Amino acid sequence: MALFLDRDGVINVRPPMDYVKKPSEWALLPGVAAALVQLSSMFDRIVVVTNQAGVGKGLMSEEDLAVIHQLMLDQIGEAGGRIDAVYYCPHRREAACDCRKPATGMAMQAKIQFPDIDFSRSWMVGDSASDMVFGQNLGMKTVLIAGKYEEAEILAEMQVDYRFDGLLDFVRFLRGC
Numbered sequence: 001m002a003l004f005l006d007r008d009g010v011i012n013v014r015p016p017m018d019y020v021k022k023p024s025e026w027a028l029l030p031g032v033a034a035a036l037v038q039l040s041s042m043f044d045r046i047v048v049v050t051n052q053a054g055v056g057k058g059l060m061s062e063e064d065l066a067v068i069h070q071l072m073l074d075q076i077g078e079a080g081g082r083i084d085a086v087y088y089c090p091h092r093r094e095a096a097c098d099c100r101k102p103a104t105g106m107a108m109q110a111k112i113q114f115p116d117i118d119f120s121r122s123w124m125v126g127d128s129a130s131d132m133v134f135g136q137n138l139g140m141k142t143v144l145i146a147g148k149y150e151e152a153e154i155l156a157e158m159q160v161d162y163r164f165d166g167l168l169d170f171v172r173f174l175r176g177c
């Protein structure tokens, strides 16, 4: 099984209407490190797929983003967990690229790097409508993490497979399966 994770609002605290542009703005959400330790033993592959249009808007560089992602990998690794790969879309919405979620380009990148990934046996965990549509487009199970108040109305009406308050609640659910 493979686990696809959105980043902001799922792994780290999401700055409202903003981007994490430097390490000082990065903070793991409570319970995430512990959750990823357990998820690492449950999933063959764990990958992050994140829209980072702040790059395309010139608010940060790809080097800045690489520093932040290394910090994330270090924190999870030091806790005893694992993230196998991080894919990001640096483009603005207006670029109409094929990698900005809900487009599926980042999943295709993951499939190239890890041919063993089977989307029909994969899970997408995110906090936004674009994450849920991304997962549905690929035939994945979808898990919505609560908290994105800007999309509260659309998210309340969306058909998703599961809803949890955080990654640790998702782990508890899987443990009970």
Ligand SMILES: [Zn+2]
Binding pocket: 089, 090, 091, 097, 098, 099, 100
């Ligand atoms: Zn893109």
